[in-house]
Amino acid sequence: EPEVTQTPSHQVTQMGQEVILRCVPISNHLYFYWYRQILGQKVEFLVSFYNNEISEKSEIFDDQFSVERPDGSNFTLKIRSTKLEDSAMYFCASSLGYTDTQYFGPGTRLTVL
């Protein structure tokens, strides 16, 4: 069964550094998403992406964040100048259509020291 994959599974970085989290969505899906989950808290929407542009973003998704689909298979989340409070699990998801179920990847645990 097709699945969303994410790399790395765990990323440790120093405060102020830039990180790139990578995702490979399900191959025929057209809509892509990033979520984050701070330890013990709920899953929070960050951004949705369709047709090579951001379609929706939350108030969390400020200028520090950017997303990109650099080729036909990868979808990345870049966090510039990481802060301690960026430490969380980051989940990528994809869906076939905009009202279809989103399928989540296993997540990347980001630890900012």
Next chain:
Amino acid sequence: SQKIEQNSEALNIQEGKTATLTCNYTNYSPAYLQWYRQDPGRGPVFLLLIRENEKEKRKERLKVTFDTTLKQSLFHITASQPADSATYLCALDLNSGGYQKVTFGTGTKLQVIP
């Protein structure tokens, strides 16, 4: 403001019994509602989706109801097993301009006791 509420307390039930989890929402008119399962340190796994014009949906031992008047969804697991122990998340779509903006509840932790 929009809010999604799930049983904040953990739910402990005996193996073989039916678990019922509740999701209430306010100030939403979702086109559909989804239930996901999340195990510790893992991503949410999709279980069921129910649309606003559907009252009930079933999949194997799972059943979801959706009452748009009460603004409530109930999620049932019949003949529960210890392997069903996990956190269950309710998720609503805030369909904005045709694009998804899924909002999750905080989840209910289910523990099935052998």
